[in-house]
Amino acid sequence: MKIYDILCDSSSLISLTDSDLESIIPFLQKKFPIRFLIPPSVEYEMVTRPIDSDLREFLFSAFKIKKDINNGVITKVSLDVDEETQKLLRIANNIFFAKGKPLRIVHLGEAAMIATAKKLDVNTLLIDERTTRMLIENPFQLKSHFENEFKVNIMMQKKNLNDFIDYVRGMEIIRSSEIVILGYENDFFEGYNDLKVDALRAALYKIKYSGCSVSFEEINSFIGTVK
Amino acid sequence: MYETPLRHFVNDILLGFKNRNQKKLRKLNDIILKEAVLHFTKPTFELGVFAYILSKLVSKTRFLKKQNDVKFKEIEAILKDLSKNIDRLPESQCLLLFRDLENDIIQLEEEDKRYITNLDTKGRLKAAALLYAQGVSIGVASDVTGINKQDIQSYAGKTRMFDRLEEPISIKDRMKIAHKLIGG
Numbered sequence: 247m248k249i250y251d252i253l254c255d256s257s258s259l260i261s262l263t264d265s266d267l268e269s270i271i272p273f274l275q276k277k278f279p280i281r282f283l284i285p286p287s288v289e290y291e292m293v294t295r296p297i298d299s300d301l302r303e304f305l306f307s308a309f310k311i312k313k314d315i316n317n318g319v320i321t322k323v324s325l326d327v328d329e330e331t332q333k334l335l336r337i338a339n340n341i342f343f344a345k346g347k348p349l350r351i352v353h354l355g356e357a358a359m360i361a362t363a364k365k366l367d368v369n370t371l372l373i374d375e376r377t378t379r380m381l382i383e384n385p386f387q388l389k390s391h392f393e394n395e396f397k398v399n400i401m402m403q404k405k406n407l408n409d410f411i412d413y414v415r416g417m418e419i420i421r422s423s424e425i426v427i428l429g430y431e432n433d434f435f436e437g438y439n440d441l442k443v444d445a446l447r448a449a450l451y452k453i454k455y456s457g458c459s460v461s462f463e464e465i466n467s468f469i470g471t472v473k
Numbered sequence: 474m475y476e477t478p479l480r481h482f483v484n485d486i487l488l489g490f491k492n493r494n495q496k497k498l499r500k501l502n503d504i505i506l507k508e509a510v511l512h513f514t515k516p517t518f519e520l521g522v523f524a525y526i527l528s529k530l531v532s533k534t535r536f537l538k539k540q541n542d543v544k545f546k547e548i549e550a551i552l553k554d555l556s557k558n559i560d561r562l563p564e565s566q567c568l569l570l571f572r573d574l575e576n577d578i579i580q581l582e583e584e585d586k587r588y589i590t591n592l593d594t595k596g597r598l599k600a601a602a603l604l605y606a607q608g609v610s611i612g613v614a615s616d617v618t619g620i621n622k623q624d625i626q627s628y629a630g631k632t633r634m635f636d637r638l639e640e641p642i643s644i645k646d647r648m649k650i651a652h653k654l655i656g657g
Contacts (some may be wrong), residue, residue, distance in 0.1 A: 250654045257611060260626050278655040293624060304623050355611025362615045370654060374626070376635065377610040384641035388608060391638060395607045396507055415627045424644065424651045430657075452634065457626030460644075461636045 249279045251368045256291045261422040263307035270281035270429040287355045327361040343401040346383045371424035376459040423460040487552040498528030519571045526596035606634040
């Protein structure tokens with residue numbers, strides 16, 4: 247049986263746990279041969295740091311993820327990607343230039359996530375964070391966004407752009423909103439009976455409020471297509 | 474003397490603070506944080522954050538009480554010191570002046586503690602969310618402001634930032650990717 251892997255970043259797990267929707271992960275895993283993978287940096291951000299630093303607001307989320315790791319629902323993958331990460335970081339942070347200076351837009355953890363996906367040959371990523379996602383999916387749209395925000399011309403360094411595009415070629419991204427919809431399609435909301443479409447809409451709103459980069463327009467137009 | 478952009482910002486903040494001009498300080502917060510993304514120096518980020526925090530200080534009557542005059546004077550003195558030294562001191566020493574500023578503000582709040590989140594953290598959180606909205610990643614925003622990703626994400630989720638940009642891929646197309654995961 248083929249097992250499908252998805253590499254999750256911290257932003258998607260933050261949205262799911264904050265919305266109390268993380269139980270969709272084991273729900274889907276029971277039904278389908280999916281492995282939800284995380285790099286060590288995500289475990290550190292989501293579990294180790296909140297617990298060790300006693301970050302009270304995030305402790306419950308931390309224990310929920312820790313439980314999923316301990317139960318094998320979420321699989322931690324440890325790979326040495328330091329060199330690749332540094333290289334990718336250098337490339338990604340030298341694509342956009344404003345007033346002759348490079349815009350530093352990507353962080354070590356985000357670069358490590360992409361490098362891990364590449365090394366594992368995992369093509370599906372679960373990312374709620376907007377910037378890294380847009381950089382992978384449409385860097386030109388990000389350029390326009392910077393120009394709108396800063397009212398300056400943004401230059402793109404062609405070689406770095408092409409190197410980055412080559413590096414992420416084949417990677418596809420879904421957000422926690424799509425995981426929630428996948429849950430809906432597979433009866434996660436069945437207990438809501440005739441309220442299940444309303445429950446789906448409410449869950450999508452909740453995940454948006456928890457920081458998943460999905461718009462109200464996307465949610466509303468999608469709900470309009472749900473039977 | 475030639476006024477560098479950083480010194481200019483400090484002087485503007487000092488003026489806004491002295492005049493208890495909340496609007497000016499809020500505007501400076503926006504301008505400086507934009508510059509911070511373009512130039513990426515820690516003191517620029519700190520200045521942006523403090524423009525916001527000071528705007529809050531001058532807008533709340535509870536902080537404007539006579540008994541706080543001494544602390545307000547101390548803040549002005551630190552800003553003057555910063556203005557004199559921001560271009561001369563190494564970054565690490567400059568950041569120490571910002572810590573002095575932070576301590577003064579925390580002490581002001583200690584007198585009348587109303588919220589779990591203090592003004593300093595709130596200012597950093599707003600700055601982090603603004604940086605994320607402008608297009609830097611949540612990891613970078615967290616790194617430069619010292620705010621947890623969870624807090625930034627939660628704050629950003631309650632703003633309209635995700636409604637202002639068209640998504641490069643529709644939900645329908647993303648669901649096709651999701652269906653591949655379950656062998657569909």
